[in-house]
Amino acid sequence: MKEGMPLERVDPVHVRRNGRLWLDFGGCDYLRLAHSPALRQALVRAIQTHGWNVAASRLTTGNHPLYERAERKLARFFGAEAALLMPTGYTAPLAVAQALAGMFTLALVDEEAHVCLQDAAVFLGCPVRVFPHRDVDAVARWVRRLGPGARLILITDGLFGWNGAVAPLAEYRRVLPRNSWLLVDDAHAAGLLGRRGRGSVEEAGISRERLVQTLTLSKALGLYGGVVLCSREIRRRVVERSGCFGGGTPLSPALAAAVETALVELRRALPGRRRVLQEAARLRARLRAAGWEVLETPAPIVALFPADRREARRVIRALESEGIHPPWTEYPGRSAGYFRFMLAPAHTAEHLERLRRALLSVRGAQGRPDAAGRRARAG
Ligand SMILES: Cc1ncc(COP(=O)(O)O)c(C=O)c1O
Known part of the structure; x- marks a missing residue:
């Protein structure tokens, strides 16, 4: 490279x-949308009003009210119980894995999963196995081999951006045990797939139960930053446990302020x-x-x-x-x-x-x- x-x-x-x-x-x-005049104006206005940087972690003095406001808008747009902003899309699955560490006996990762998912899997603190690309039968074979008592998480991109392939999320759900989790990186599908632009989860028509969806704001939304969409309970765990979340400066408050405009522009562009x-x-x-x-x-x-x-x-x-x-x-x-x-x-x-x-x-x-x-x- x-x-x-x-x-x-x-x-x-x-x-x-x-x-x-x-x-x-x-x-x-x-x-x-990265060229949308409305978004450009929203960012300039936000920098003039709120400045560029909170210069502290959200666990200390950097928790500007704009973050929670943007998160409420994102959760509503994507139909999730809760949302959490991250500095980048890359760090979103890393933070989720840090929060979920210790919950699983095995992580199954699609062999074509984005490099951020491969990195994230390491944080889960359990054995990680790679399965052939989008191969539902291979996942079913793992399930049979592991037998009852296994606690699994399947990790995949929702839409593989390099060639446009879509993960068979509904089929994975069908063959995985009921207590299994899905971590879906929807960096490419957010705003692009699904009737309302909610991504591969909407496209597949599956529920958000035991599912965490991570996004970037820097592709279809034309902005910058990462998002975790999950339950309130998982959001709380990420805040409490993730070094990627708490150990650094959050994304610019100006970007958080512009989320609302990005969602309006996205709705208009759909x-x-x-x-x-x-x-x-x-x-x-x-x-x-x-x-x-x-x-x-x-x-x-x-x-x-x-x-x-x-x-x-x-x-x-x-x-x-x-x-x-x-x-x-x-x-x-x-x-x-x-x-x-x-x-x-x-x-x-x-x-x-x-x-x-x-x-x-x-x-x-x-x-x-x-x-x-x-x-x-x-x-
Ligand atoms: C599938 C996928 N996940 C995550 C990311 C990282 O997102 P960000 O650029 O916001 O860090 C990318 C690339 O940009 C990606 O293609």
């Missing part, structure tokens, strides 16, 4: 690289998801017809895996000739790089056509015949 190239985001769909503007399909600002999902499905169908293997997903994510370095270079050249910054991605823990495109409501039909043209120029011409393209031209 190496550092990404310096990129300056100039508006919802463009980045500046080496002084030149490029059309951008990268990142996780799914609804492009209907815009429909067109983007249709566009993403159409693009995936065209790419498949051209011979690419593309995963189906309810997210506006299109992950493309070039056959080799030569093809990767051809994709890069084709994208650049359309003025598109190539979103070449190397995820932590993944050996091969790939292209990850994210379609946002702010992308116009012309932007999407440039992307389609670039990608189909690489395989549409020489892969399987571009049937969808031929149909469109014939019509």
Whole structure:
């Protein structure tokens, strides 16, 4: 893994690289709220009123009333009993694991789980076993092997952001013993999945009983910071037991103040998801017809895996000739790089056509015949 190239985001769909503007399909600002003028104003106003930093832990003098107010709004929006703000999305599952330490005899972690979940599992103080990606049968086999008396926690991303795969949460619930817990990191699904934007838990239609959902505010919500959504009892445990929570400075009070605006903006942006999902499905169908293997997903994510370095270079050249910054991605823990495109409501039909043209120029011409393209031209 190496550092990404310096990129300056100039508006919802463009980045500046080496002084030149490029059309951008990268990142996780799914609804492009990070560029919302309302959010920008809310932050500036909040800094002017409340300052930038409480300069102390929430266990001492840093517990600004803005935090609890934002937490009430977040709990209501996501339909949880309680919420707790964390400095980042990365620290949210770590804090949960510190709070739940000692409760389990085994933690089962999806092999593709985000690195923050793998780190969090260590804090649980019980053996940790990795199960094959989204493999419900493998989880069921663990349950049978462990027999009665096991106290399990299953740890997974709700939506795997690198390719858009969704965790089968309802199926996990079906095969796990009733006393098992789920820790679901919904950094990518919050605001993106579920009718009300409540994430993979809403999408799966499962209850919040013995379930902790962690989020980041820095993707679909366009803000910054982490959130734990849980019962009041678990919130109390995190506050009392977690070093990640109590041992440091909380997120800026200005960010907490802006949570309310972020939720208003998110609600307003939710209907815009429909067109983007249709566009993403159409693009995936065209790419498949051209011979690419593309995963189906309810997210506006299109992950493309070039056959080799030569093809990767051809994709890069084709994208650049359309003025598109190539979103070449190397995820932590993944050996091969790939292209990850994210379609946002702010992308116009012309932007999407440039992307389609670039990608189909690489395989549409020489892969399987571009049937969808031929149909469109014939019509
Ligand atoms: C699945 C997942 N969880 C957690 C995080 C960390 O969130 P944050 O950036 O707010 O620390 C990320 C990445 O940004 C992520 O992709």
